[in-house]
Amino acid sequence: MIVSNLPRLQSHWLPIVTSPLTQFFISKTPKKQFFINSTLLSKPLSTTLFTKTPEKNSSTLQESRNQEKFVETPQIELSLEKLFLPPDTDVSSLTTPLSSRVLKGSNIVLSKYASDAQVDCAEFIKSSVKTEECPTDGLPEFALVGRSNVGKSSLLNSLVRRKRLALTSKKPGKTQCINHFKINNNWYLVDLPGYGYAAAPQELRTDWDKFTKDYFLNRPNLVSVFLLIDASIPAKTIDLEYASWLGRNQIPMTLVFTKCDKRKKKKNGGRRPEENIQNFQELIREFFQTAPPWILTSSITNQGRDEILLHMSQLRNYWLKH
Ligand SMILES: Nc1nc2c(ncn2[C@@H]2O[C@H](COP(=O)(O)OP(=O)(O)OP(=O)(O)O)[C@@H](O)[C@H]2O)c(=O)[nH]1
Numbered sequence: 200m201i202v203s204n205l206p207r208l209q210s211h212w213l214p215i216v217t218s219p220l221t222q223f224f225i226s227k228t229p230k231k232q233f234f235i236n237s238t239l240l241s242k243p244l245s246t247t248l249f250t251k252t253p254e255k256n257s258s259t260l261q262e263s264r265n266q267e268k269f270v271e272t273p274q275i276e277l278s279l280e281k282l283f284l285p286p287d288t289d290v291s292s293l294t295t296p297l298s299s300r301v302l303k304g305s306n307i308v309l310s311k312y313a314s315d316a317q318v319d320c321a322e323f324i325k326s327s328v329k330t331e332e333c334p335t336d337g338l339p340e341f342a343l344v345g346r347s348n349v350g351k352s353s354l355l356n357s358l359v360r361r362k363r364l365a366l367t368s369k370k371p372g373k374t375q376c377i378n379h380f381k382i383n384n385n386w387y388l389v390d391l392p393g394y395g396y397a398a399a400p401q402e403l404r405t406d407w408d409k410f411t412k413d414y415f416l417n418r419p420n421l422v423s424v425f426l427l428i429d430a431s432i433p434a435k436t437i438d439l440e441y442a443s444w445l446g447r448n449q450i451p452m453t454l455v456f457t458k459c460d461k462r463k464k465k466k467n468g469g470r471r472p473e474e475n476i477q478n479f480q481e482l483i484r485e486f487f488q489t490a491p492p493w494i495l496t497s498s499i500t501n502q503g504r505d506e507i508l509l510h511m512s513q514l515r516n517y518w519l520k521h
């Protein structure tokens with residue numbers, strides 16, 4: 200891979216993978232405990248993951264309104280090493296406590312680069328089957344990737360507050376191309392075909408690998424990949440492999456846990472979403488040196504929507520300025 204093709208912010212915050220999935224040998228540093236809302240400590244993480252997110256009916260996301268989210272930050276006990284500090288975030292110089300800057304339902308600290316997070320307009324631009332066919336205007340973009348049926352197109356619709364901008368389906372394999380959607384005329388959301396669709400013919404699966412991986416490796420304006428993981432089912436090896444592949448290839452990644460609204464035990468192989476999420480994090484920890492950013496979402500309740508947009512805005516603004 201050509202290093203100069205990578206987004207410039209990567210060296211500051213990239214999760215580093217040190218080994219393939221099968222070999223785990225991270226030496227862990229002693230835990231430095233950090234408490235969110237330090238007056239109310241020690242509630243286990245699992246009890247706070249699903250604190251109800253109030254539905255917002257306005258599409259405006261002013262910086263002043265962002266404070267609203269912090270007031271409701273649940274009492275989560277997290278070690279500093281598990282937080283994601285965006286590039287250029289000097290913890291010692293923050294004017295507000297670090298604890299009040301963690302986005303709800305995530306490990307993501309909000310930086311000074313977070314602004315312009317609202318979506319005013321969104322339009323489909325084009326479908327491409329090769330990286331070379333993708334738009335050439337160089338605007339920053341974020342790619343949604345994950346297993347077939349994990350909810351990529353639904354999340355895109357939730358982010359832009361449209362029901363059918365990206366086409367969704369109960370049947371896996373709906374999205375087949377690299378689909379570019381322009382947001383506010385100045386950045387892109389990219390909907391990708393899913394991987395791991397067992398019923399797809401082998402040649403199609405190989406093609407997926409070829410053309411999406413080529414896109415990840417050769418798209419200089421790709422600010423970050425958002426890897427979607429279904430929180431309603433136990434961790435899948437293929438998802439761990441993709442997280443590992445992205446890390447090994449130094450492609451910036453945010454983990455997005457989807458379908459957090461699905462609570463029925465019997466449908467989840469006996470596990471609740473919070474258990475699946477914690478389990479996935481444990482497995483991820485084995486091969487990442489620093490915690491990748493993660494966030495909980497539901498396209499049904501729109502949980503995590505505003506938070507993802509804020510996170511995207513801080514990554515985008517940093518990328519534009521460096
Ligand atoms: N309960 C629940 N269902 C969801 C959520 N997100 C998506 N779904 C459902 O999951 C199914 C697949 O959603 P899509 O958005 O088409 O999934 P996709 O990842 O784009 O799938 P492919 O294009 O086939 O790769 C649809 O039936 C959605 O309604 C969610 O957050 N909660």
Ligand SMILES: [Mg+2]
Binds near residue numbers: 351352353
């Ligand atoms: Mg899709």
